[in-house]
Amino acid sequence: MTDRRLQTGKLGEQLAKELLLTKGYLLLAENWRHPVGEIDLIFRDQATIVFVEVRTTSSTRFGTGLDSITPRKISKIRRLAALYIQAYHQQDHPIRFDMVSILLSNNNLVLKEATHICAAF
Numbered sequence: 001m002t003d004r005r006l007q008t009g010k011l012g013e014q015l016a017k018e019l020l021l022t023k024g025y026l027l028l029a030e031n032w033r034h035p036v037g038e039i040d041l042i043f044r045d046q047a048t049i050v051f052v053e054v055r056t057t058s059s060t061r062f063g064t065g066l067d068s069i070t071p072r073k074i075s076k077i078r079r080l081a082a083l084y085i086q087a088y089h090q091q092d093h094p095i096r097f098d099m100v101s102i103l104l105s106n107n108n109l110v111l112k113e114a115t116h117i118c119a120a121f
Helices: 003-022 071-087
Strands: 026-034 037-045 048-057 095-105 110-117
Touching: 003 026, 003 037, 003 048, 003 095, 003 110, 026 071, 037 071, 048 071, 071 095
Parallel strands: 048 095
Antiparallel strands: 026 037, 037 048, 095 110
16 A cells, blocks of 8 residues: 555544544544454444444545445454454444545545445444
C-alpha cells in the first residue's frame, strides 16, 4: 500500500472516529490487530459493542467507499469481532457492525461527505 493511500486511510479513520464520538459513542479501540486481521474502530454505544469498518475515497468514480465492502471482508470482520469478544470477555454485550464512508476532496484535504450506516451488516 502506498504512503498516500495509508495517509488517506488514516485521515478517514480519524474523521470517522470524531464523527462517532460526537454522536456519544465511547471509543474502546483503534486499529485493533489480531493475526487474522484488523478492525478499524471499536466503540460502545450504550451497552452495545460496535465494530466499525471505515472506507475512505477521494472520488466516487468507482462507487462509494461503502460499495467496496465485499462479502469476504464482512466475513473477516465478523470473525475478528468474535475474537475480540472472546479476548475481552464481552459475551454479555450485544454487538453491532457499522460502516462509515468518508469522501475527501481537494487533494484529500477537505471532508466532502461522511456517511454512517448503523447496523450495516
